[in-house]
Amino acid sequence: MNEITVQNWYKDLVEDCHNIITEAVFQSRWALVEGYHSLGQRIISEHESFERANIYGEKIVQGLAESLSMSPRMIWYAVQFAKKYPDLNNIPEGKNITWNKIITKYLTTSKKITQQVEYLKCPDCNTEFQCPNCGRKIKKGEA
Numbered sequence: 001m002n003e004i005t006v007q008n009w010y011k012d013l014v015e016d017c018h019n020i021i022t023e024a025v026f027q028s029r030w031a032l033v034e035g036y037h038s039l040g041q042r043i044i045s046e047h048e049s050f051e052r053a054n055i056y057g058e059k060i061v062q063g064l065a066e067s068l069s070m071s072p073r074m075i076w077y078a079v080q081f082a083k084k085y086p087d088l089n090n091i092p093e094g095k096n097i098t099w100n101k102i103i104t105k106y107l108t109t110s111k112k113i114t115q116q117v118e119y120l121k122c123p124d125c126n127t128e129f130q131c132p133n134c135g136r137k138i139k140k141g142e143a
Contacts (some may be wrong), residue, residue: 032099033088036063040082043075
């Protein structure tokens with residue numbers, strides 16, 4: 001096999017195959033981003049129906065998520081994404097981005113971070129906590 005791997009035709013084959021795989025992975029990631037963006041836009045287009053969510057709570061999103069066999073969180077991410085970036089040409093990092101990165105870097109709220117940080121022990125007194133966002137102090141045993 002070593003004789004083959006040093007031949008130019010084989011090196012060209014390997015390079016072409018790498019390029020095909022790289023392009024396919026890129027296209028699949030971008031297609032997922034476009035798909036969730038379209039999903040969010042379609043849901044937003046039902047604005048009046050979703051305004052009723054204020055009356056019915058989250059039942060509309062829950063029902064839609066159940067009907068689509070998706071998590072309600074993913075539905076909300078798609079809506080957030082379409083609202084925040086109505087034009088896909090304006091998303092950070094351009095087409096070199098993944099759906100996971102969009103969620104974790106650009107859509108996740110600081111609430112999750114706050115909840116994690118709020119319950120860390122204070123390095124000075126070891127009994128008091130302070131949220132870096134709201135400044136609320138919590139004594140040991142509270143929360």
